[in-house]
Amino acid sequence: MRPGRTTPFALLGMLRLGPQSGYALRRELSAAAGLFWSESYGQIYPGLRELTRRGWAKRRVERGAGGGPRGRVRHRYEMTPKGARALQAWLALPPRRSAPRDELLLKLYLGDRDTVDAPSGWVRRLLLEETDRLRQVRRMMEILPRGTHAHRSLRHWLMALEFVERQSEASVAWCQRTLSTLELMQEANARRRTALQRRSPME
Amino acid sequence: MRPGRTTPFALLGMLRLGPQSGYALRRELSAAAGLFWSESYGQIYPGLRELTRRGWAKRRVERGAGGGPRGRVRHRYEMTPKGARALQAWLALPPRRSAPRDELLLKLYLGDRDTVDAPSGWVRRLLLEETDRLRQVRRMMEILPRGTHAHRSLRHWLMALEFVERQSEASVAWCQRTLSTLELMQEANARRRTALQRRSPME
DNA sequence: CCATACATGTAAAGGGTTACATGATTAA
């Protein structure tokens, strides 16, 4: 399997904490690692099929209360010993870094000297999002040691969260600084405009 | 055009600084914005074709020194007024954030309590990369104001670079802290192993 | 009865990288 295929391994990694349905897998992954990893159903269900095809997971079909032919069908996936070995091998491989792609920064770079209003709106939105993210990650780091969440290593989990925390702190600081710079530029633009108007009035 | 299509607009944005060939476009984009944006040829050439198809850029075919039917063919793209309007409209749109996807953090989270050696190697590598990145961005921020690089707004460019700087600083700090934590865990593991060995020696 | 969460999936479209293929120009 190519090193790019991370989704099946992410699922396998979550299965190590116990057998789960596709739906629950996504919920747990997003609750535990949503701040630094995300998966959509369009990847999860095909990914689970691939795991069973490779013999890395077994699928058990369970039926709801009725037990008969009708009623809700639920698939519970369980990691096999072969899957555990595959996961260990993948975990030992060095992680791939993704190429940098930040559309906000690109737009900032490509923008004009006098394009100030739109960017300041984006930065303000980013500030709100990152502030919230920071609140989230700090709350998680606080409750995790007392909590009952299943995990393989609390320390490693906290390390990952600490990375998110530091990145968010940096983002927040940048937003605040950038916002004040943009404000100064807005004022300068406004002065420039009134000066031009005085020289060549429209009225 | 769907909001996801950023590549053609990135190209258009670079064309605003002057007519360029596809090859030069990539070189310039990577030199100016490579720290926060990247494009590969697999996107650039189809992207340029799309720009001409939409009438946002004009393609001029130039021939090398010979001038005859043989010799190197070079395509120089030039933004049209229509392209300028399309770019302005796109620039005004709020930037899309990409979903968080950090494989290092995922592997950290999915890893075992006793899996310490591999991660510390990755973190050490990241520390080197981020230190280098920090050097690069600081050098750029220093020489840019004196330099002769074409740009639309030096201030906006510096803002984008400052974001990269802060993110890299945060990464470096995290790497250092995490490395020392991992070292402590390694020592604890080693102690645990020798203690086990003392109780049940292999010899 | 209604909204929400549980639950499983598919199809289409698009986004993006990598490897391949080919050759000209230029400086050492």
Next chain:
DNA sequence: TTAATCATGTAACCCTTTACATGTATGG
């Protein structure tokens, strides 16, 4: 002459999101 850089492009694959489709169980 040889290596690096300039230059253009394609094909194959893979990754990913989004929208759609369908229904059950549960709590208010």
